[in-house]
Every structure is written in C-alpha cells, then in structure tokens.
Amino acid sequence: MAKNIKPRKDDYAQWYIDVIKAAQLADYSPVKGCMVIRPEGYAVWEAIQRDLDRRFKDTGHVNAYFPLLIPQSFLAKEAEHVEGFAMECAVVTHSKLQKGPDGKLAPAGPIEEPLIIRPTSETIIGHMYAEWIQSYRDLPVLINQWCNVMRWEMRTRLFLRTAEFLWQEGHTAHETADEAQKETLSILDIYAAFAEDILAIPVIKGAKSDAEKFPGAVTTYAIEGLMQDGKALQCGTSHFLGQNFAKAFDIKFLGRNQAQEHVWTTSWGVSTRLIGAMIMAHSDDEGLILPPHVAHVVSAIVPIFKTPEEEQLVRAFIEKILAQLVGPGELEAAKTRLSRDRIAGYFFDPITHQQIVVDWRDTRPGDKQYYWEQRGVPFRFEVGPRDVQANAALMKRRLDRAKETVQLSQLSPTWLRDKLQEVHNAMFQKALTYRTENTRHANTYDELKQLLTTHGGFVRCHFIPNRANEAKIKDETKATVRVIPFDQSNTPGKCIYTGEETTTEVLFAQAY
RNA sequence: CGGGGUUUAGCGCAGUUUGGUUAGCGCGUCAGACUGGGGGUCUGAAGGUCGUGGGUUCAAAUCCCACAACCCCGACCA
Numbered sequence: 001m002a003k004n005i006k007p008r009k010d011d012y013a014q015w016y017i018d019v020i021k022a023a024q025l026a027d028y029s030p031v032k033g034c035m036v037i038r039p040e041g042y043a044v045w046e047a048i049q050r051d052l053d054r055r056f057k058d059t060g061h062v063n064a065y066f067p068l069l070i071p072q073s074f075l076a077k078e079a080e081h082v083e084g085f086a087m088e089c090a091v092v093t094h095s096k097l098q099k100g101p102d103g104k105l106a107p108a109g110p111i112e113e114p115l116i117i118r119p120t121s122e123t124i125i126g127h128m129y130a131e132w133i134q135s136y137r138d139l140p141v142l143i144n145q146w147c148n149v150m151r152w153e154m155r156t157r158l159f160l161r162t163a164e165f166l167w168q169e170g171h172t173a174h175e176t177a178d179e180a181q182k183e184t185l186s187i188l189d190i191y192a193a194f195a196e197d198i199l200a201i202p203v204i205k206g207a208k209s210d211a212e213k214f215p216g217a218v219t220t221y222a223i224e225g226l227m228q229d230g231k232a233l234q235c236g237t238s239h240f241l242g243q244n245f246a247k248a249f250d251i252k253f254l255g256r257n258q259a260q261e262h263v264w265t266t267s268w269g270v271s272t273r274l275i276g277a278m279i280m281a282h283s284d285d286e287g288l289i290l291p292p293h294v295a296h297v298v299s300a301i302v303p304i305f306k307t308p309e310e311e312q313l314v315r316a317f318i319e320k321i322l323a324q325l326v327g328p329g330e331l332e333a334a335k336t337r338l339s340r341d342r343i344a345g346y347f348f349d350p351i352t353h354q355q356i357v358v359d360w361r362d363t364r365p366g367d368k369q370y371y372w373e374q375r376g377v378p379f380r381f382e383v384g385p386r387d388v389q390a391n392a393a394l395m396k397r398r399l400d401r402a403k404e405t406v407q408l409s410q411l412s413p414t415w416l417r418d419k420l421q422e423v424h425n426a427m428f429q430k431a432l433t434y435r436t437e438n439t440r441h442a443n444t445y446d447e448l449k450q451l452l453t454t455h456g457g458f459v460r461c462h463f464i465p466n467r468a469n470e471a472k473i474k475d476e477t478k479a480t481v482r483v484i485p486f487d488q489s490n491t492p493g494k495c496i497y498t499g500e501e502t503t504t505e506v507l508f509a510q511a512y
Numbered sequence: 513c514g515g516g517g518u519u520u521a522g523c524g525c526a527g528u529u530u531g532g533u534u535a536g537c538g539c540g541u542c543a544g545a546c547u548g549g550g551g552g553u554c555u556g557a558a559g560g561u562c563g564u565g566g567g568u569u570c571a572a573a574u575c576c577c578a579c580a581a582c583c584c585c586g587a588c589c590a
Binding site (some may be wrong): 003004032155212233234266302303367369371373385388394480 | 547552588589
C-alpha cells in the first residue's frame with residue numbers, strides 16, 4: 001500500500017492530487033490557478049508534442065508562432081466568441097511599475113488599448129490571415145502553434161483546468177467549405193489515433209451539441225474519454241468555423257471565378273489536460289501508470305547487494321544487461337554523462353530519448369521499488385546475487401505487478417519494445433473494457449437519471465439536442481451531452497426528454 | 513459576487529479560553545552510521561515576519577479593530 005496516496009474509493013479527487021505529487025509531475029505555484037510542470041510531467045508533454053507534431057507535419061501542417069498579447073478589440077469582432085471568452089480573460093492595462101508616495105510599486109503608464117492574454121488565438125491569427133491570403137493560390141493555409149494560453153478559471157485542478165496551460169492550436173484556412181470540413185475531421189482522426197495508440201485512452205469521436213460547442217464555431221467535433229470515476233473528459237476538439245471568423249476579420253481571396261470570397265477556417269487543439277486524462281484513465285492506488293510510449297523512463301534496474309564483492313558482481317552483470325538493451329556504444333557514452341544521486345540513465349531510444357535507468361542510490365531496495373512504481377515506470381528489473389547466479393533478472397511489470405524471470409540471452413531492444421507494446425495493449429484493453437462496462441442505455445428520462453446517479457459513466461439514448469432542454473437536464477442531473485457519436489445506429493426511437501421521434505443518439509455523462 | 517469556515521515549519525496539528533522565560537508535537541526533508549530481494553533502525557541537523565497592518569499592555573500567537581489570502585457551499589466555467 002502506498003502510504004502517501006489516498007485510495008480512489010475514499011477520495012478520488014485527493015487520489016488524483018496525491019498521484020501527481022508522488023510522481024512529481026507538477027506542483028502548485030505561488031500564483032493561484034497556475035501550476036509548475038516539473039521535469040517528470042514535462043517529459044510526458046514532450047512525448048505528446050513529439051508524436052503529435054510528427055502527425056501534423058505528415059499531413060502537411062507547419063508550425064509558427066503568434067503573440068501572447070491580443071488587442072482587446074480583436075476579441076469583440078466575433079459575437080459568440082467574445083461572449084464565450086470575455087469572462088475569463090486576463091487583461092493587460094499598464095506598461096510599467098512605479099514607486100508611489102508610500103514607496104510601494106504600483107502599475108503606471110496605462111496603455112492606450114488594453115491587451116488581453118490569449119485565451120485562444122483565432123482572432124490574432126485571423127487578423128494575420130487577412131493580410132496573407134489574397135488568392136485561391138494562397139490556400140490552404142495549414143498552420144499550427146505550440147504555446148501557452150490563459151483562461152482565468154474560478155475553480156482549477158492540476159492539468160485538468162488551470163489558469164495557464166500549454167497546448168497546440170491549429171488554424172487552417174481553405175478555399176471551400178468541403179475542404180475545411182474534411183480538414184476538421186481528419187484532425188479529429190489524428191487526435192483519436194494519438195489518444196488510443198500513444199496514451200492508450202479509448203475515445204469516442206463525435207460532434208458537440210450546440211450548447212457545448214466552441215464559441216464562434218459552426219460545428220465542434222471532439223474526442224471524449226471516460227475516466228475511472230465514471231466522469232467524462234473532453235480530450236481534444238476540432239472546430240469547423242465556417243466563414244464566421246473570415247467575415248469577422250475580412251479574410252477574403254480572389255477565387256477561381258474572379259470573385260472575392262471569404263475563406264473557410266478550422267481550428268483544433270489539445271492541451272496539457274491530456275496528461276490529466278492519462279493519469280485518471282490508467283493510474284491505480286499505488287500511483288502513476290505511464291503508457292509506455294510517453295514514459296521517459298521505460299525501465300528501472302534496481303541492484304541488490306550486501307557486500308562490495310556482491311556489488312562488483314551485480315554491477316558487471318547489469319552492464320551485460322545494458323549492453324544487450326542499449327548497445328555497447330550507448331553504455332560507453334553514458335559513462336561521461338552527469339547523473340543525479342547515482343541514478344544512471346541510458347538512452348534506449350536515441351530519437352525519443354526514452355531511457356533505462358539504473359538506481360545505484362544508497363537507499364533500501366524497497367524504497368526504490370516504491371519510487372519507480374509511483375513514477376509509473378512500465379518495468380522494473382531486480383538484479384541481485386541470485387540473479388547473477390542464474391544469468392537472469394527478475395522483471396516486474398508496473399501495470400499488474402506481474403513478475404517474470406528473464407534470461408540474459410533473451411534481452412534485446414526488440415524484445416523490450418515488444419514488452420512495452422504488450423503493456424500498451426493491455427492498458428488500452430483495460431480502459432476499453434471499463435468504458436464498455438460503464439456505457440449504458442436509457443430509454444426514458446427517468447432511466448437516464450437513475451443510471452447517472454447509481455453508476456455514472458456514459459449513458460446512451462435517443463435525444464434531440466436542444467440548448468434549453470440540455471440546460472434543464474444539466475440542472476437536474478449535472479450531466480451534459482458529451483458527444484453525438486459518429487457511430488449512430490440509425491434506428492428510430494423517442495427523444496428521452498421530449499418524446500419526439502428521432503434517430504439521433506447521444507452520450508450523456510457528468511464531465512470534468 | 514453571496515453564505516459559512518480557516519490562517520502557527522514543506523504537510524497535518526497543539527498552544528489562544530485565563531497575555532508571562534528560548535512557540536512545541538507528529539509526519540516529511542537533509543546528513544552520517546548500521547542495514548539491504550517491497551516504505552528498516554539509530555544518531556544528529558535544518559526549517560517560523562505565529563496571514564498583513566494598526567491598537568491596548570511592562571509584556572501579544574494569545575485581547576481589540578481593520579484588511580487580506582485560502583477552503584467549503586452556491587453562482588460562473590470545459
């Protein structure tokens with residue numbers, strides 16, 4: 001039992017915080033609502049960036065960077081957009097600090113037009129696109145940026161909702177509505193594939209109801225995941241913006257027909273919230289469980305010895321293990337590398353910089369087991385005199401604590417990659433099984449209410465999306481329409497709220 | 513922004529009722545020794561504007577006043 005982590009069943013919210021603290025993913029900061037992402041957490045973000053960035057580039061996108069500050073007037077140009085974001089904007093109104101009569105620093109030098117710190121960049125990017133796009137030959141524009149944004153939230157939670165967060169935001173402009181639509185959906189596919197193949201989180205693709213869509217979008221698509229406490233979490237969104245922003249920012253081009261037309265735009269993003277999703281989807285009462293593809297340490301080797309003689313033996317044997325897993329070149333290169341407190345790192349994958357570490361610290365083996373376990377490292381190897389004798393190592397799997405003795409001769413990079421993939425598959429399956437078991441069907445509103453209160457999870461039902469009715473349902477159940485899944489059965493039924501005939505099925509759930 | 517509560521070491525708390533020496537305790541942290549196949553033992557150490565400002569007093573963590581921050585419940589938000 002982990003003594004610094006509250007079990008999920010006792011207090012899920014506290015468990016979540018404890019896991020993050022124990023794994024040193026993040027820390028609270030002196031600024032309310034803002035978090036510090038520590039190296040262990042940032043490594044996960046880097047893995048997310050690395051993989052997604054490749055996927056974006058593979059589909060023709062390029063990266064750029066736009067300013068943090070946006071003229072306040074820009075936000076107001078799109079009516080729904082300003083409505084959606086005005087309440088949570090941080091506003092910069094002064095350009096300097098000056099000492100007042102009391103000797104204290106106070107803001108001075110008011111600036112002519114207040115600037116807002118970007119809550120999202122549609123407006124400033126729209127402004128630039130208006131200058132850059134003149135002709136159909138300039139299209140499509142396929143730009144992404146990795147940056148931070150700020151939304152002044154009342155209630156924050158590490159990774160899930162913080163005032164400042166890191167994300168990527170793609171902004172594209174197209175000649176036709178059809179092309180923009182396709183882009184929106186192809187990005188959603190990328191997000192879904194990424195969530196499932198890299199983070200091992202099964203997600204449901206679908207459209208948002210009008211009540212839940214992005215302010216300023218025509219249609220918002222999302223991938224939705226189910227967390228272990230039965231609440232849903234939106235893991236990524238892709239918006240078809242129609243010509244709303246094109247009209248607001250006058251993004252026009254001369255079309256093939258010699259007429260001025262407005263472009264069709266999209267925007268899409270995922271954020272550090274994905275790290276929260278990853279934690280809540282997989283981790284257990286012992287701490288973090290990292291999906292292998294984003295684990296910056298894929299294996300930790302824990303040496304066990306009593307005497308200096310035994311240490312010699314063990315050390316020599318571990319070198320043999322490393323030689324087979326990372327190669328003699330890397331084994332040699334690692335010797336000149338600085339390491340903290342005798343945790344030696346060996347790059348297992350030179351591209352992702354995922355590593356295997358050997359924990360030579362002078363602490364008890366039990367401490368080390370917990371240490372690496374709480375950090376979610378997929379595999380631990382125990383190597384002691386007994387193992388040296390047997391020419392083997394004891395391998396422990398983080399996911400289920402399964403133990404396995406592996407012979408030295410078995411070890412190779414492909415062997416470890418296969419093992420990591422097995423863990424990934426098992427994690428995905430486990431999460432998928434959980435989701436399947438926690439997706440239920442309601443035929444009436446009473447059933448919906450009853451299922452939500454007794455089980456949580458997703459509830460699927462016939463429903464005609466409608467802003468007013470959704471608001472009432474949210475009032476009564478705290479649940480919202482998470483998605484209108486693409487995967488529709490197309491069988492007619494009665495809307496659980498109005499009783500009208502419809503084929504539309506939606507997923508309700510309480511959400512983060 | 514409304515209602516309630518809290519504020520003393522990194523965390524959790526005692527001390528405030530009835531003002532009085534150097535503000536303690538547990539956990540954690542750090543160092544050393546012994547130890548070593550799942551959180552071991554011992555020794556030692558560091559760490560405090562007692563939320564902030566003002567007042568009463570010979571003397572304030574303690575009494576008085578004002579303010580602030582944080583937490584919970586609403587509201588807002590994905």
